[in-house]
Amino acid sequence: MRLVPRPLPPAAGDRDRDVDVAVRRGLAALRAELDVPAAFPSAVLQEARLRATTGPQAAERVDARDLPFLTIDPPGSMDLDQALHVERRGGGYLVRYAIADVAAWLEPRGPIDDEARGRVTTLYAPDGRTPLHPPELSEGAASLLPGQEAPVALWEIELDGEGAPRGVVVRRATVRSSARLTYDEAQQAIDAGAGLAADDGPLALLREVGELRQAAERARGGITLPMPEQEVELDEHGTWRLVSRRTLPVEEWNAQISLLTGMCAAELMLDAGIGVLRTLPSSRPEDVARLRRTALALGVAWPQGAPAGEVLAGLDAADPRQAAVLTDATTLLRGAAYAAFDGERPAEPGHGAIAAPYAHVTAPLRRLVDRFATQVCLAVAAGTEPDAWVREALPVLPDLMSAGDRRASAYERGCLDLVEAALLAGREGEVFEGMVVDVSGGGAKGVLQLADPVVHARVSGAGLEAGTRVRVRLVEADVEKRSVTFEEA
Structure with missing residues (x-):
């Protein structure tokens, strides 16, 4: 859910006003119920303002400011974690993915770090968001805003002509993003084959790589459910609405770059015997067989031997029978967790939906665990040991993240339930x-x-x-x- 709060216009009707009052009161009650943090403590803001003024901590960094990185995010986003650059290289591709180096902006176990361990994730609601880090950093100095120099963890992933990794490097760097696009803007450029999507432009190559990675996901047996997103909107007339929004192809291609990076990060950490993974049990054969029987009973084609991911990716949620199959398919994707390890690899390191080991490393401005996993990867790639503050945090991260994810899920579901009830009340x-x-x-x-x-x-x-x-x-x-x-x- 994404919304810039705005005052209710005077011309709004009585029902719109009633709904607005009910929603805003309900959101306040929901925040109290889930103990959603309010304003940042003064010590946190003080450290953030100091860091934003003095700059990031000194470190040896590669100068990558000449590379034309671009960001693709929802409209209005200021907390830009990721910047992308893609080029052809040796019969394949070179994907460069710059990820905000949040660790460069705070002191381990200082006020910002301690507050982030309590917040865990950025929380989203129809009337705004509750950020993980103070806006002075997350929407300012640490964000990969266009024209702004920023410290990053720079992933350089070489792919062959089929989109398979054949070399991975990650190191500290300084970048300066040159273009900031919304998903709609990026999709329009790709559809037109113009601007950054012309010839071998970065958006054209993003599409090529994204489609190759989607094919690789299906070949691995990965599962992506093409479900429309349920979103809350408040229009200029003060009317609340619930809308269904389909994911744009460019969002899926962009997500494949993030998944690729997370898979590479997981392999780095597993090889080194230290890190933290995002895990999900593989779908049980009996559950897949049950889902197939359900699909066939509903008249939805499922050829014998066809993988679940391949069948589900081709379904249309606008069709009632196919929507029922997609809803039932969520039972295949249960049991997500985090697995931290230091010296002994997890017994079950895989992520069932991705069909490979995977780690969160691409959203450190909005998710706590990414900062620590990134620092492990930087150390491993440099042939050094992770800092003590990183190692000490690993055992507690799974519990922190699980609790934070539960609150975020309850908050999002509670917001949707509230708006649904408010829109239908009196009817x-x-x-x-x-x-x-x-x-x-x-x-x-x-x-x-x-x-x-x-x-x-x-x-x-x-x-x-x-x-x-x-x-x-x-x-x-x-x-x-x-x-x-x-x-x-």
Whole structure:
């Protein structure tokens, strides 16, 4: 969810005002319930302002300021972790990925570090966000803003003509991004084959590499679910809306660069016997077989022997039957965790959805663990030992990250539930059309997906069937409980 807060316009109608008041009160209650941090303590702000003024800590860095890096992010983003440069090299490609070196801007176990260990991740809500680090750094000095010199961990990954890694280097560097694009701007340029997407421009090569990496993911048996994102919007008239947004192809290609970097980082750390991985159990054969039976029962094609990732990637969530299969497929991706190790490799180092070992290293401005994993990789690549403060943090990172991820998930779901209830409050008794994407209790209970408004909610009925369209009546929309319930009409 991404939104720049704005005051409610005077012309807004009574219902819009009621919804706005309900949402904002509900968000305040949700933040209190989940203990979402408010303002940064004065000591944290003081350290951030000092660092932003004096600059990053001194270190030996490669000068990469002449390379035309670019960033691709959601509109309005200021906390830019990643900058990209791609070129052809030796029959393949050279991918350079510059990642903000957050460790250069703070003192280990100082005020900023301690506060970040409590916050763990940046939290997003419809009325703004709760950042991991003070904006003076995350949206200022440490961000890879265009024209600004910044310290980074510079990944240089050589790929062959099929997009497979054949060489990896990571080292400290200084870069200066030259272009800042939104996903829409990047996609439009790629579609037009113009500007940075012309000929062998970086966006054209991003597409080539991204598509090769997608093919490699399918070949490995990786799983990506093409589900539309449910987002909250507040328009210029003061009207709250829930919308369904499909991921643009450039977002998926850009994500493949991040996944590639995380996979390379995991291999570096595993080879060295020290680090922290993001893990996920592989899908059990019996679960995949059950999902295939469900798909076939719904009339969704699943050829014998076809991998789950290949089938799921080709489904369309706009089709009720295929949406039901995609919803059910989330059961294949459960049990994500973090595994820290120092001397002994994890027994199960893989990530089932990626079908390879993987580590978080590409979002250090927004996620705590990336800073530590990056420092391990820099040390390993340089042939040195990780700093003591990094090594000491490894054993506690899995618990910190798991707790932070649970809060972030509860916060996002709570925000969506709240807006859904606020938009439907007072409309009890109205009839809507939607599709059933999951059932339980012998068809007496299910999960409903509405198209307008874009709501996911509980529904009761007699003989509900997944993958079918139904007419339903709104029974309850409780803003305080953040709960919406329908019954079959």
